[in-house]
Amino acid sequence: xxxxAPKELRIVGFLCNWCSYGGADTxxxxxxxxxxxxxxxxxxxxxxxxxxxxxxxxLNGADGVLVSGCHPRDCHYTDGNFYARxxxxxxxxxxxxxxxxxxxxxxxxISASEGQRWQKTVTDFTNQIxxxxxxxxxxxxxxxx
Amino acid sequence: xxxxVFICHCxxxxxxxxxxxxxxxxxxxxxxxAFATNYMYTCSExxxxxxxxxxxxxxxxxxxxxxCSPRMHELTFxxxxxxxxxxxxxxxxxxxxxxxxxxxxxxxxxxxxxxxxVKMAVAKAMNNKPLYSQSFKVNKRxxxxxxxxxxxxxxxxxxxxxxxxxxxxxxxxxxxxMARLDKTFPTIDCSIxxxxxxxxxxxxxxxxxxxxxxxVDDIKGYVGNYQIKIKKKATYVDWVKCTxxxxxxxxxxxxxxxxxxxxxxxxxxxxxIPFPQAIPKKAKIDPNYCRQFVKGKCGVCAKxxxxxxxxxxxxxxxxxxxxxxxxxxSGYGLVDMDKFPEYGAxxxxxxxxxxxxxxxxxxxxxxxxxxxxxxxxxxxxxxxFVSCAGSRDKSCGIPYCSNFCCMYIAKQAILTKDxxxxxxxxxxxxxxxxxxxxxxxxxxxxxxxxxxxYVRGRVSRIYPxxxxxxxxxxxxxxxxxxxxxxDLVVLATAxxxxxxxxxxxxxxHISYDTFGFYVEGHPKLRxxxxxxxxxxxxxxxxxxxxxxxxxxxxxxxxxxxxALFSKDMLESDPAVAKVNENTCVGCLKxxxxxxxxxxxxxxLRGGRIVANVIxxxxxxxxxxxxxxxxGAIQLSHFTDNQLLAEVNTICQK
Ligand SMILES: Cc1cc2nc3c(=O)[nH]c(=O)nc-3n(C[C@H](O)[C@H](O)[C@H](O)COP(=O)(O)OP(=O)(O)OC[C@H]3O[C@@H](n4cnc5c(N)ncnc54)[C@H](O)[C@@H]3O)c2cc1C
Ligand code: SF4
Ligand code: SF4
Numbered sequence: 001x002x003x004x005a006p007k008e009l010r011i012v013g014f015l016c017n018w019c020s021y022g023g024a025d026t027x028x029x030x031x032x033x034x035x036x037x038x039x040x041x042x043x044x045x046x047x048x049x050x051x052x053x054x055x056x057x058x059l060n061g062a063d064g065v066l067v068s069g070c071h072p073r074d075c076h077y078t079d080g081n082f083y084a085r086x087x088x089x090x091x092x093x094x095x096x097x098x099x100x101x102x103x104x105x106x107x108x109x110i111s112a113s114e115g116q117r118w119q120k121t122v123t124d125f126t127n128q129i130x131x132x133x134x135x136x137x138x139x140x141x142x143x144x145x
Numbered sequence: 146x147x148x149x150v151f152i153c154h155c156x157x158x159x160x161x162x163x164x165x166x167x168x169x170x171x172x173x174x175x176x177x178x179a180f181a182t183n184y185m186y187t188c189s190e191x192x193x194x195x196x197x198x199x200x201x202x203x204x205x206x207x208x209x210x211x212x213c214s215p216r217m218h219e220l221t222f223x224x225x226x227x228x229x230x231x232x233x234x235x236x237x238x239x240x241x242x243x244x245x246x247x248x249x250x251x252x253x254x255x256x257x258x259x260x261x262x263v264k265m266a267v268a269k270a271m272n273n274k275p276l277y278s279q280s281f282k283v284n285k286r287x288x289x290x291x292x293x294x295x296x297x298x299x300x301x302x303x304x305x306x307x308x309x310x311x312x313x314x315x316x317x318x319x320x321x322x323m324a325r326l327d328k329t330f331p332t333i334d335c336s337i338x339x340x341x342x343x344x345x346x347x348x349x350x351x352x353x354x355x356x357x358x359x360x361v362d363d364i365k366g367y368v369g370n371y372q373i374k375i376k377k378k379a380t381y382v383d384w385v386k387c388t389x390x391x392x393x394x395x396x397x398x399x400x401x402x403x404x405x406x407x408x409x410x411x412x413x414x415x416x417x418i419p420f421p422q423a424i425p426k427k428a429k430i431d432p433n434y435c436r437q438f439v440k441g442k443c444g445v446c447a448k449x450x451x452x453x454x455x456x457x458x459x460x461x462x463x464x465x466x467x468x469x470x471x472x473x474x475s476g477y478g479l480v481d482m483d484k485f486p487e488y489g490a491x492x493x494x495x496x497x498x499x500x501x502x503x504x505x506x507x508x509x510x511x512x513x514x515x516x517x518x519x520x521x522x523x524x525x526x527x528x529x530f531v532s533c534a535g536s537r538d539k540s541c542g543i544p545y546c547s548n549f550c551c552m553y554i555a556k557q558a559i560l561t562k563d564x565x566x567x568x569x570x571x572x573x574x575x576x577x578x579x580x581x582x583x584x585x586x587x588x589x590x591x592x593x594x595x596x597x598x599y600v601r602g603r604v605s606r607i608y609p610x611x612x613x614x615x616x617x618x619x620x621x622x623x624x625x626x627x628x629x630x631x632d633l634v635v636l637a638t639a640x641x642x643x644x645x646x647x648x649x650x651x652x653x654h655i656s657y658d659t660f661g662f663y664v665e666g667h668p669k670l671r672x673x674x675x676x677x678x679x680x681x682x683x684x685x686x687x688x689x690x691x692x693x694x695x696x697x698x699x700x701x702x703x704x705x706x707x708a709l710f711s712k713d714m715l716e717s718d719p720a721v722a723k724v725n726e727n728t729c730v731g732c733l734k735x736x737x738x739x740x741x742x743x744x745x746x747x748x749l750r751g752g753r754i755v756a757n758v759i760x761x762x763x764x765x766x767x768x769x770x771x772x773x774x775x776g777a778i779q780l781s782h783f784t785d786n787q788l789l790a791e792v793n794t795i796c797q798k
Contacts, residue, residue, distance in 0.1 A: 008254065012795055017216075018676055019656065025214045028243025036254040039261060039795045040244055042215070044720075044783055048767030053792055061796035073651050076677065077766035078740040087771065112676070113658040119248075 009063040009129050013040045013122075014049045016081075019070035022112030024122075032119035035126040038066065045069065046107070047080030051091040058100050061136060064129035067107040068121070074111065081109065101132060146271050147179035149205035150263060151196055152241075153187035153212035159246045164256040168211065168241075171260045177271055179203055187212050193225045200229040207270040211239040211263045216676075217667075232275035234719070234782055239266040261795060268790040276719035276781055281761055283369035284469035285710045286311065290361055290649070293321020294340060294692055295684025296474030297347050298699030299706075303472075304352035306707050311466050312347065313375055316405070317358045318423035319344050321476050323692060325406065325420075327506035327514075330556040330691075331587035337422055337509070344424040354466075357425055362463060364652050367764060368679030369469045369715045379459040381430035382416070386454035389426035391418055393446035393455070402434035404511075410501040410519065411511030416446045421509050428454075470679045470709055472702045473663060474695075475649060477685035480535040480543065480639040488534070488607045488636060494520040495614055496607055496634040498534075499553060506560050516564050518633050521612070525568065525632030528561050529616045530554045531604045532574040535639030543639045545660070548689035550637035551578045555588040557635065558597035570597040571629050573604045573618050581691070600627055607634055640689040655680055662688045673702045681705050720782040721763035722770060729755040729777035735769035744769060744778070 015021040021042050027034065043049060046069025054065045067088055069081040088107040095102045106125050110118050150172045154160035165183040172181035180203040186192050187210060199205060208231065210222050215238040223233035241259045249255050285308055289300045292314035300310045318324070324344070326336035347353055356375055363374040399415035406419040415435035418428050428446075436443035437457050447455040479500060482491035489496050495518050497505075508514035518525050532554055536547040551574065558570040572591075577599070579585045591597045602619035609615070613630040620627045642661025650657040655675040656664040663686050666674035673681050681702040684695035709715075722735075722743070731754040736744045741764050747757035756778060758769075767780035776785055 008257075010795060012792065021214075022216060022656070022676070025216055025240075025243040028214070028247040031247050033250075034248045036245075036249050036251065036258050039258070039265065040240070041265070041788060041791045043767065043788065044780070045766040045768065048771055048780060048783060048788075050771040050785065053788060056789065057792050057796050060793070070656075074647075074656065076654050077764055077768070078654065080740060080766045080768045083738060083768050083771070111658070111664075112656045113664050 008037045009134055010061055011037045011039065011064040011066060011126060011129055012057045012062045013038050013066040013068065014043050014046070014053065015040055016046045016069040016076070017042055017044050018076035019074065019112050020068035020110045020118070023068075023110040023114045023118040026113060026115035027118040030115045032115055034119055034122045037126050037129070038122055045075065045077050045080035046084035047075075047077065049084060049088070051087050054091060054105060055098065058095075058104060058135065059098070063132070063135045064104045064106075064125065066121070066125050068110050069107075071109040071111055100135070103128060103132060104135060146177045146207060147203065147205050148177050148207040148209060148267050148270055149196070149199050149203060150178055150181035150209045150211065150267065151187050152181070152183040152263070153192070153210065154183060154185050155212060155242055155246075156186065159212070159242050162246045162250055162252050162255050163241060163259045164252060167256055168259050168263060172263055172267070175264060175267055178267060179205060188218050188221055193221075196222070196225050197229040200226065200231060206231065207235050207237070207273060209237045209239060209263060209266045209270050211241045211259065211266065213242040214240045214244070234276040235270065235273050237266040237270040237273065239263045265791045265794045268794045269787050272784070272787045272790050274781070278716040278719050279760060280714040280716055281369060282713065283710060283715045284371075284467055285309070286466070286468040287470045287472060287706050288313065288361075288371070288373055288466065288468040289472045289474060291315070291321070291474035291476055291684070291686065292319030292347070292355070292357070293474060293476045293684060293695070294323045294343070295476070295686075295695040295699040296321070296472070297343050298696045299472045299474060299683050299703045300353055301343065301346055301350065302700050302703030303706055304350045306703070308352065308706065308710060310353045311356070311373070311375075311468060312353055313356045313359050313361055315358070315360050315475075316419070317380070317427070317429045318419050318425070319347055319355065319357065320422075320424070322500070324422070325408075325500060325507070326503050327508075327510075328556060328560060330552045331581070331583045333556065333559070341422050344422065348424045355425070356464070358429060361649065361652060364471075368709075371468050371471065371679070373466045373468060375464045375466060377462040377464060379461050380427070381432070381435075381455065381457055381459045382428045383454040383456055383459075384425065384427045386452040387427045388452060389418055389428065390451065391428070392449050392451065393428055394418060396445050396449045398443065398445060399434045399436050402431050407504045407511055408498065408501050410497060410504050470681070470706045471653065472681045472683055472706065473649070473653065473655070473686055474683040474699065474702075475643045475646060475686045477689060478641045478643050480541070480641050482636065482638065484535055484541055485636070487605065488531070488634075493607070493609055493614060494518070495632065496636065498636050498638045499550065499557065502557055502635045506557070506564065514564075516561065523632075524565055526565065527629065527631045527633075528568060528570050529614075529629050529631040529634045530558060530570065530572045530637065531616070531634065532572065532637045533603075533639075534636035536637075537575065538639075541639065543641070543660070545689070546578060547637070547640040549691040551588065552581075552584060552691065554635075554637055555579075555591035555597070558591045559595045562595040562597075570595075571616075571631070572597055572599045573616070574599060574601060575603065581693070602627065640685065643686060646686065653677065653680055662686065673698050673705060679709065717761055718765060720765045720780070721760050722758045722765070722767070722778050722780045724756045724758060725777045725779070726755045728775050730775055731755050732774065734772050734774065735778050738768050738772045740764075740766065740768060
């Protein structure tokens, strides 16, 4: 690793099997370069993602969490991602009360064909987390907005 | 627990940017891992044999394969470990190719990421439980959506194989775009002469039930057992009574109705049979133009019709059909001319589209096959073809090639010369794309034998000058500006997804790309499958392609359905939700959230109410699991414990 390369941070991604996991595969097949911080967990549907997973991850060592599902209306399970959207939006509002900057959590919709969009999402989110820095070495002030 | 870890080099695809030996060495240190190795090609036969042997030799009971995406080979390795006596759900995969080795060049960072990803898979695998499929009966009927050449081929192949077919076509007749074409490249045989007999076969086949002028309204169920709601749109003509005599069409006073079949190159009547070979050959009223609907009085056709088939009160009708598989062949659309202000945006009558020109060339078209300019009905002597009108044009939002325009332009140039021997054709092109069998020879014939002048360059502007249209373009080979005074200009407008394609995809739960074309299971190896079991693709719905390719896919999709239906019973996916009746408090929140209505109330002996999952209906999304306040309903294979095991592997403070 070159000396100037910043140290990796911990980013957890929950990706739905049908769209976003496929989108990440497409980005791979197309050899779209991405930062290496992200660790991907495959779930059947973004609606499977329990907000508690995200809170647990952030409290236990993750510096950022990304959730990605199918585009609204294009859910493999009809409307699992609508449930996801409702829950994840609520979580976003809640995070500041836990003393976590809501910018450390992002959810998005990416289809299996959108490799380029996946690349951009990962790159932007990773950069954002690096800008915020590590969550656990510094004591983050209660950043309730 | 004895976990075996197998790390694949994938030649240099993985080993090139990940130190696979180091990953294996690190895995040997992980508690629970009894065996770890790296191998050149794990998916190869010797690679799979190595897994099977290691399972026996090392008494492994959970297997992790770190290789390509599970979307590629999960099934392969599930079968492998099953052959060695393990439950197939004891397999976990770590995707170290698409998600690691292919997206970064930093070997150290990649190796580190791979080690963690494999550790996550090990943690999950240690929590994996054996799951067992149930078998269920498959309904051996197939729904084909779209009656173009691809859909008809699929329907006929299925029906000839003895399957019952439901064919739903949106427009009043089957045939699709091919029914509009005059001749077809590269043989110049008459399009309707080869398509017509297929259309008749579709109508007469006792295994095919055709719903024309109908659309799929709703789809419920899963592979093997779909319930389809079909909307039969009101035609205002009773098709049981209509004999297709056409008397109504002759007398209808609404003579300026838009002709969808002819793409508006000439008007039609409000009541019409779209073309002479239409199947079914039945009349239909367009209420946007019919005076009875627009003005509230007329009734001419009702008086004329010898069988009394006209019914202005007709309503849409919903019909239900049950099927076990679906083939989607809903074809394509064409970009609107108003996208091209530089070409007049459709305002100049003598600037037309390729498909409109087909109708002018066609003997059963509005000019009976005489090429006449729309403006003054004279024969054009100079015809200019503009290729890539919208295609390969990012400013138009269409970066892709429309696949068949180069070829049909050559065809139309040849036909123009055939029809009007003293005519001269010009073709403005970007590249000539003619890679099919006999195709390149064909485009050469247009130039060498029929004298079409090919100019390499884009057309920047078209404007009227007297009776002529001036076409201004560049000749990029000579580096000069070119101006041609044309009598008629034909734009090869770009192919788009069929109107309504995304909405249909959403009903089918299949993916579509940015442009609305449906996404196949794998770009090379699963060209007609989708990622939704039981749904297959054929023709231009998947992307622009010519007739031979569309027909090929129609047959391919049919053979996939035949293979699926070769068994009487299908195996269900056992990764479904299960309720722990001891912890369920009977709040029934899961019932309200399940998108499939798979959870029902159940009364236990003591009268206590709990949730109960109907296994064959559960699709395995896990929405209920994230809903349940008690963790009582768990999606198998993706339980809280399994996912948290992965989370905890990454997040150790
Ligand atoms: C000007 C022109 C000239 C051409 N010339 C040639 C040629 O010479 N040789 C050649 O090989 N190819 C040629 N082509 C290409 C050819 O038209 C296509 O390859 C072919 O029509 C593809 O068949 P398809 O069945 O996939 O789609 P389509 O022909 O588009 O058929 C799709 C059918 O599905 C129906 N449909 C759409 N949506 C729905 C829905 N939601 N529900 C139910 N039904 C629906 C449509 O009404 C249509 O009937 C030409 C194309 C153009 C534009
Ligand atoms: S949500 Fe949970 S507790 Fe409530 S009924 Fe369903 S399984 Fe039982
Ligand atoms: S996992 Fe739960 S919510 Fe999803 S289909 Fe099955 S029972 Fe319904």
